[in-house]
Amino acid sequence: MAVKTSHFKVDNGDMTLIELESGRRILADINIRCAADDEDDDTPDVAKQLRKRLDRDDKDRLFVDAFLNTHPDADHIRGLEKHFHLGDPSTWSKADDKIIIREMWSSPIVFRRAKAKDEDHVLCADAEAWRDEARRRVKKYRADGSLADGNRIVILGEDVDGKTDDLGAILVKVDEVFSKICGQTDTSFEARLLAPMPAADDKEEDVLTKNNSSVIIRIDLKVSKAVKARYLLGGDAEVAIWDRIWDRNAKTPERLEYDVLIAPHHCSWHSLSYDSWSKLGEKAKVSQKARNALGQALSGALAVSSSKTVVDDESDPPCIRAKREYLDILDDVKGEFKCVADGPGDDPLVIEVTSAGPRLKRAVFGVSVAAGTGIGSQPLAHG
Secondary structure: OOOEEOOOOOOOOOOEEEOOOOOOOOEOOOOOOHHHHHOOOOOOOHHHHHOOOOOOOOOOOEEEOOOOOEOOHHHHHOOOOHHHOOOHHHHHOOOOOOOOOOOOOHHHHHOOOOOOOOOOOOOOHHHHHHHHHHHHHHHHHHOOOOOOOOOEEEEEEOOHHHOOOOOHHHEEOOOEEEEEEEOEEOOOEEEEEEEEEOOHHHHHHHOOOHHHOOOEEEEEEEOOOOOEEEEEEOOOOHHHHHHHHHHHHHOOOHOOOOOEOOOHHHHHHHHOOOHHHHHHHHHHOHHHHHHHHHHEEEEEEEEEEEEOOOOOOOOOOOHHHHHHHHHHHHHOOEEEEHHHOOOOOOOOEEEEEEOOOEEEEEEEOOOEEEEEOOHOOOOOOOO
């Protein structure tokens, strides 16, 4: 099967489908807006686009093998209840025809840090539904060790006070590498968990909000069992976390190397600086540690901004100053910066991974082809 990633047009939000050589599919975040159901609205119908890219199982159910939620902000989980089956897979309804999630990839830390009394961190209905489904699956695992597809879950990161100590078989700790999906080793990928990290003390816990508890993960895609593309995903993690990521990995920077970076927080300046762009403008200073963490670009690397078009104003996210910082990082490796919103039409931005590495896909007179030898030499295309 062709190895590729599809980056859907969801404005300031994230939604990426990773298709492995094995045929497995990993979905990272969703932002499926109801406006797409209105024929008079021009919002891309990303739910329809996703469904076209999925297979059906022997019970005629569409499915994703794994669904990673980096954190439960609405623009990363919107549309869950409407489009995905929640509950035991035996209760799936053909009439509803929702997508089965064979395995959830979820962090308990981010939900604990969502403060119900803080309007900036309250959970939306879809986030609550994800949390409840994760708890159902963990409870079932604890009760009978169930690891059947549709009931599976992988817990990303240890929680405090020993809350995850009994989840060894389904727990991935920070810095660990894993390559299993649905209980089976898959030689076409491996992933390293970089965050969320437990707080060192109560003071640090106060700093680590819902955004800063985002899952940060590097997923390496393989062709013929050889790594050909390294993807770094960081949800909405802000500067405080990227500083800590660098502190933790400064002696092993290769852990942060990437061919493709999903620019965190939709190309927000807050991932690179403690200063306000709207208030300080060009006087705002970059955190060198955060820049180091996000600056480990490999030759011909691509930074993808899953956001609205980046314009030169005070907006954040996306932020023009952040874009310039990424362009500076990429200039040294002859890489590219691409905003998902900027491609023609409604189709996702697609990156194909071959034995020659990752490269953008482009359409020529309606026929999709791959050109060039790497991302750095590719024109942007959608398909």
